[in-house]
Amino acid sequence: xxxxxxxxxxxxxxxxxxxxxxxxxxxxxxxxxxxxxxxxxxxxxxxxxxxxxxxxxxxxxxxxxxxxxxxxxxxxxxxxxxxxxxxxxxxxxxxxxxxxxxxxxxxxxxxxxxxxxxxxxxxxxxxxxxxxxxxxxxxxxxxxxxxxxxxxxxxxxxxxxxxxxxxxxxxxxxxxxxxxxxxxxxxxxxxxxxxxxxxxxxxxxxxxxxxxxxxxxxxxxxxxxxxxxxxxxxxxxxxxxxxxxxxxxxxxxxxxxxxxxxxxxxxxxxxxxxxxxxxxxxxxxxxxxxxxxxxxxxxxxxxxxxxxxxxxxxxxxxxxxxxxxxxxxxxxxxxxxx
Amino acid sequence: xxxxxxxxxxxxxxxxxxxxxxxxxxxxxxxxxxxxxxxxxxxxxxxxxxxxxxxxxxxxxxxxxxxxxxxxxxxxxxxxxxxxxxxxxxxxxxxxxxxxxxxxxxxxxxxxxxxxxxxxxxxxxxxxxxxxxxxxxxxxxxxxxxxxxxxxxxxxxxxxxxxxxxxxxxxxxxxxxxxxxxxxxxxxxxxxxxxxxxxxxxxxxxxxxxxxxxxxxxxxxxxxxxxxxxxxxxxxxxxxxxxxxxxxxxxxxxxxxxxxxxxxxxxxxxxxxxxxxxxxxxxxxxxxxxxxxxxxxxxxxxxxxxxxxxxxxxxxxxxxxxxxxxxxxxxxxxxxxx
Numbered sequence: 295x296x297x298x299x300x301x302x303x304x305x306x307x308x309x310x311x312x313x314x315x316x317x318x319x320x321x322x323x324x325x326x327x328x329x330x331x332x333x334x335x336x337x338x339x340x341x342x343x344x345x346x347x348x349x350x351x352x353x354x355x356x357x358x359x360x361x362x363x364x365x366x367x368x369x370x371x372x373x374x375x376x377x378x379x380x381x382x383x384x385x386x387x388x389x390x391x392x393x394x395x396x397x398x399x400x401x402x403x404x405x406x407x408x409x410x411x412x413x414x415x416x417x418x419x420x421x422x423x424x425x426x427x428x429x430x431x432x433x434x435x436x437x438x439x440x441x442x443x444x445x446x447x448x449x450x451x452x453x454x455x456x457x458x459x460x461x462x463x464x465x466x467x468x469x470x471x472x473x474x475x476x477x478x479x480x481x482x483x484x485x486x487x488x489x490x491x492x493x494x495x496x497x498x499x500x501x502x503x504x505x506x507x508x509x510x511x512x513x514x515x516x517x518x519x520x521x522x523x524x525x526x527x528x529x530x531x532x533x534x535x536x537x538x539x540x541x542x543x544x545x546x547x548x549x550x551x552x553x554x555x556x557x558x559x560x561x562x563x564x565x566x567x568x569x570x571x572x573x574x575x576x577x578x579x580x581x582x583x584x585x586x587x588x589x590x591x592x593x594x595x596x597x598x599x600x601x602x603x604x605x606x607x608x609x610x611x612x613x614x615x616x617x618x619x620x621x622x623x624x625x626x627x628x629x630x631x632x
Numbered sequence: 633x634x635x636x637x638x639x640x641x642x643x644x645x646x647x648x649x650x651x652x653x654x655x656x657x658x659x660x661x662x663x664x665x666x667x668x669x670x671x672x673x674x675x676x677x678x679x680x681x682x683x684x685x686x687x688x689x690x691x692x693x694x695x696x697x698x699x700x701x702x703x704x705x706x707x708x709x710x711x712x713x714x715x716x717x718x719x720x721x722x723x724x725x726x727x728x729x730x731x732x733x734x735x736x737x738x739x740x741x742x743x744x745x746x747x748x749x750x751x752x753x754x755x756x757x758x759x760x761x762x763x764x765x766x767x768x769x770x771x772x773x774x775x776x777x778x779x780x781x782x783x784x785x786x787x788x789x790x791x792x793x794x795x796x797x798x799x800x801x802x803x804x805x806x807x808x809x810x811x812x813x814x815x816x817x818x819x820x821x822x823x824x825x826x827x828x829x830x831x832x833x834x835x836x837x838x839x840x841x842x843x844x845x846x847x848x849x850x851x852x853x854x855x856x857x858x859x860x861x862x863x864x865x866x867x868x869x870x871x872x873x874x875x876x877x878x879x880x881x882x883x884x885x886x887x888x889x890x891x892x893x894x895x896x897x898x899x900x901x902x903x904x905x906x907x908x909x910x911x912x913x914x915x916x917x918x919x920x921x922x923x924x925x926x927x928x929x930x931x932x933x934x935x936x937x938x939x940x941x942x943x944x945x946x947x948x949x950x951x952x953x954x955x956x957x958x959x960x961x962x963x964x965x966x967x968x969x970x
Contacts, residue, residue: 357810420869430805433813467768467857472695475771475854500861504869516813517855519805521862523838528866531758531842532902536874539891539898546894553878553887560877564870 295324295351295369296389297586297593301332304388307584307593308343309336314594315601318342321382323369325349348372352393354586361393362400370394374401377579383604384580386571386596391583395431395574402579405609407616411576412443412515413583414450415522417569419506425451426503426511429572430519440464440481440512446575447510448492449612454602455509459491463498463508465517473497481512491615529564571596573603575612580604633662633689633707634727635924635931640670642726645922645931646681647674652932653939656680659720661707663687686710690731692924699731700738708732712739715917721942722918724909724934729921733769733912740917743947745954749914750781750853751921752788753860755907757844763789764841764849767910768857778802778819778850784913785848786830787950792940793847797829801836801846803855811835819850829953867902909934911941913950918942 326347350368376382412428451460466474540550570592574581584596664685688706714720750766789798804812878888908930912919922934
């Protein structure tokens with residue numbers, strides 16, 4: 295029931311996802327009189343879906359604390375409980391991010407060795423794809439949080455992107471060791487410990503994100519959230535300038551027609567819907583947050599992220615790697631991480 | 633002597649700036665045997681220039697503390713001293729940012745009521761131009777710093793952009809009052825005080841930067857630096873994708889030729905050289921930092937920023953406004969600001 299165009303795009307997104315993953319089954323939580331007919335309208339979807347009726351839904355404006363207290367029987371809480379109880383392999387929601395995070399933390403708890411979950415997503419770079427975390431779950435981060443995000447991000451990249459030994463970078467204001475915030479410098483000292491799971495690259499700067507200098511960008515949730523949204527805003531600004539450039543005369547309109555197919559391909563590469571589906575990493579369960587304003591195509595991609603994570607057993611993978619990493623580390627570092 | 637292509641682009645940049653501002657005079661600090669012939673090669677530049685010889689130059693890798701101790705007779709320190717001593721109206725450098733800031737703070741001191749200077753720059757948005765600060769002078773900022781940056785940024789926008797009552801926004805992870813970091817929330821409470829100098833908009837998010845939602849974006853130097861560089865990286869990524877799209881076939885190459893003029897105009901609008909020249913705001917003197925890798929056109933624009941600031945008397949303006957703002961505020965707020 296969450297998102298700007300719910301429940302319509304959630305259901306048509308599920309129908310799209312089912313075509314990509316014919317074995318996937320859905321547990322849908324929501325207002326049956328509204329969602330039933332929409333599900334029936336999608337060929338084959340009803341057979342793959344179990345509906346759990348509830349007419350309570352968390353609204354986009356609800357404070358997380360209010361949602362937690364008043365939303366015990368909301369579609370959001372019930373769907374998270376289904377993951378906790380082993381009924382579902384993961385939950386995908388386009389609803390209120392803060393409420394989803396609060397409910398997921400309380401119901402699912404964090405993985406052993408993880409203090410706080412982080413929001414992770416992947417995005418296009420000059421050389422391929424990278425992941426970045428935290429994108430907004432934690433506005434204040436200490437050294438332990440940043441180190442844990444490095445481990446979580448590396449395990450995510452190994453599992454979901456299939457990289458054998460991903461490179462990890464800490465986002466900072468300069469590449470030199472002496473620069474930047476104290477917490478970032480201390481986190482770097484711990485991540486630098488040799489280990490078989492990832493290669494620590496050191497500090498990276500803002501421009502390294504689009505360059506894809508590393509596979510995993512680690513940053514506090516305040517800076518990560520603002521940076522991500524600034525990048526999205528810049529892409530829209532550039533698109534708008536380009537649109538204006540192509541519309542400026544008959545000749546440029548002709549040019550647009552000629553170059554259209556090629557530009558459509560380029561736009562598809564950067565289509566934010568392709569990268570929809572931010573994951574709450576570090577929880578005992580798979581929780582994927584779709585952009586609230588996405589469409590069916592975007593929501594299907596968020597479902598695909600959850601399916602990928604579930605079929606790769608991401609969380610078991612992370613638990614094993616966390617145990618290995620802390621065992622490999624020097625005692626002082628271990629004490630700080632575990 | 634500072635920057636990747638110094639002293640050549642500094643001198644050709646000065647020559648370019650002199651054509652835009654025929655009355656401007658230069659005091660150039662550097663290695664006379666090297667810079668003398670370069671100055672002579674630019675028609676009319678020698679007559680507008682006084683050379684002060686020094687063969688000591690701060691290097692790009694010097695730590696600020698080392699530059700401060702060992703660079704007493706460096707071209708950078710001597711040029712800052714010229715501002716302190718009233719010989720020059722402002723200093724422009726493409727050299728080591730950290731060293732320039734450290735020397736400027738020690739020699740020029742901060743303006744009354746300002747604890748720490750901030751780096752400010754303007755950039756293109758969907759609707760015009762905005763300014764953002766701090767872009768990296770302070771990796772940790774407290775409530776006082778953020779409030780002071782708001783005042784400095786507003787005075788800068790009034791003076792340099794000519795806006796009568798600019799809008800000021802605090803960059804945060806959400807627009808709602810309850811969201812974000814504690815320091816940001818407390819700074820908002822103080823900036824919200826009614827005053828004749830600017831209109832406080834409240835919180836803004838990362839995507840608001842490209843949208844130009846406010847005239848002045850206030851942010852801590854860690855987040856500001858990373859966000860600015862992430863935006864620059866994204867613009868380069870988009871340009872590269874566009875280049876690839878235009879090169880993909882004979883037809884798209886033809887399209888490029890047809891649209892070229894229009895695209896050149898668009899690129900000029902976003903040309904980072906146009907926006908070259910970050911200002912160290914909050915000092916008793918005008919200090920403008922050019923990008924180290926810029927060319928003559930970019931360096932001339934950094935000089936133009938200094939000329940604008942000097943002819944508008946920005947610092948006197950800021951001093952008057954700071955006094956007015958603190959007088960207008962409630963006693964509690966005044967105590968926290970002054």
